[in-house]
Amino acid sequence: MAGSGDVVKLKPHKLSARDLIRVGGVGLRNRPLRAFLSALGIGIGIAAMLAVVGISFSGRADLDRTLDQLGTNLLTVAAGKDSDGHTVSFPEPALPMIKRVGPVLSASGVTRLPDDVNVYRHEYIAKARTSGIVVYSVDNDLPSVVGATMAGGGWFNAATARYPAVVLGSSAAKRLGITTVRSNVVIQLGGRAFSIIGILNPVPLAADLDSAALIGQAAAADYLGITSGKTTIYVRSAERQVEAVREVLAATANPAQPYHVQVSRPSDALAAKLATDRAFNAVLLGLGAVALLVGGIGVANTMVISVLERRSEIGLRRSLGATRRHIRMQFLTESVLLAALGGVGGVVLGAAVTFAYALSQSWPPTVPLWAAGGGIAITVAVGALAGIYPAARAARLSPTVALAAP
Structure with a gap:
């Protein structure tokens, strides 16, 4: 039993995680607008990075789906x-x-006809004006090989391939102002009238066909006198x-x-395009990282100001038994909570942007879980780093000086 002259030292109470979150949230609740603006900086950086990753993965998923359908x-x-x-x-x-x-x-196979075999909407267009549409004579089994599908009308059969009939690629149809297939629509091809029997959808693995007018091999020989071999x-x-x-x-x-x-191998070109897109995405990720850095600086600034404004609170807590460690952990927790709120908001915003953009492009929306989880982890780390100095500064304040502050 201690004597009357002994000094009894009380062991400082340890703050539980629940206590830390509750105490750390006081500053956020008391200054909601400032907390929101600081968290917004973090949120914009995370949203930018997550949107870049999500859109890139959505584009890759669409490419994989296309290649699965068309084959590599x-x-x-x-x-x-x-x-x-x-x-x-x-x-x-x-x-x-x-x-x-x-x-x-x-x-x-297809045969590219000479460049002087031009395509016109009608015979009244001057011969010097061309739309740059290439003419190919084609085999009847071409669509099954290249994976082409019809946007309207039909493909050649044994009968139509012998007559002055033409199938237009998707881009060629747009250049000629033809959107639908009708029995009375004809075009001038090589100085002869050809009836339009079909319009192709875009052909990803044979893009040359998109800007072409296609006729049967027999028709090319009978009506244009061209019997060249395959090109x-x-x-x-x-x-x-x-x-x-x-x-x-x-x-x-x-x-x-x-x-x-x-x-x-046409699929290699699509893969190369995706690689180019990923290189561009790396630039956007860099911009997102800059935004995240700016947000972290904003959190640090907010916490420093919070320490200056709450000196009397710090002094009172120290007088009531709070240790330097308690004060340090309080402000560090507040900084982490502030950044975490921004991180969660940024993940939600980034996912929303990804879904909206992917759906507008008819892509399967894809947000990797590792990117969402990593985004929140990054914000917590940024918040912890941003809060180290303000927390240390708050912990160094002595109770007497803090209570004497105005």
């Missing part, structure tokens, strides 16, 4: 050009020989054998001049 096993074999810059057509046996390659599942051949191969098929296509299509043949 399409190869394009394009003929080279002569010294005058004119496209040299493949030898007549090129297409049959390609079809005989073991892993090849299907193949179809482009589209090939579908077994998925696991794409690279092997790619290696032999040039020599198979043109054994005499394989070095003039260009073999490409």
Whole structure:
């Protein structure tokens, strides 16, 4: 038992997590507008970064969905050009020989007609004015090979391929001002009237067809007198054998001049486009990081001002037994809570922006959980860093000086 002259030292009470949150939230509740504006800076940074990640992942999901539908096993074999810059057509046996390659599942070819075979809406347009629409004669099985679908009308069959009928690519139809297929709509193609029997949807893996007018091989011979060989051949191969098929296509299509043949994989171009988009997204992420840094500085500024304004409160708490550690943890918790509120709000805002943009582009909205969780974790870390100095400054105030403050 302690004597009358002994000094009894009381062990400081430890604040529980619940107590810390309750005490730390006092400053936010007492200054709601300032807290909101400070949290807004953090929220904008997190929203920007999450929206960039979400939109990028949504675009990637749309690309994956497109490639799943169209396949990644399409190869394009394009003929080279002569010294005058004119496209040299493949030898007549090129297409049959390609079809005989073991892993090849299907193949179809098109012939690019000479540039002087122009397309006009009607015969009253001056011949010097062209819309830049390319004309191809095509095989009847082309849509099944390239994954083309019809926006209106129909594709060639054994009968229509022999008559003056034309199918327009999506961009070509827009240039000609034709939106629907009607029986009385004709265009001038190579000086002859051709009836429009169909309009294609955009063809992602054969984009050249979008700005083209397509006619049957027999019609090209009978009405335009053009019987040239194929200039482009589209090939579908077994998925696991794409690279092997790619290696032999040039020599198979043109054994005499394989070095003039260009073999490409259209899906690689789509993947490259996505890589370019990701590089642009990295720039946007950098801007989001700057916004987050500015928000963190705003939180630190708010907490420093809060310490100056609440010196009497700090002095009173110290007089009632609060330790330096208690004061430090109070202001550090307040800073973390302030940043966390901004982080949660930023995640919600970023997810909303992602969903709105993805739906407007008909993409599947995708917000990675790691990005949302990481965004909140980053804000908590920023809040903790921003609160270290103000919390330390508050803890250094002595009770007498703090109580004497006006």
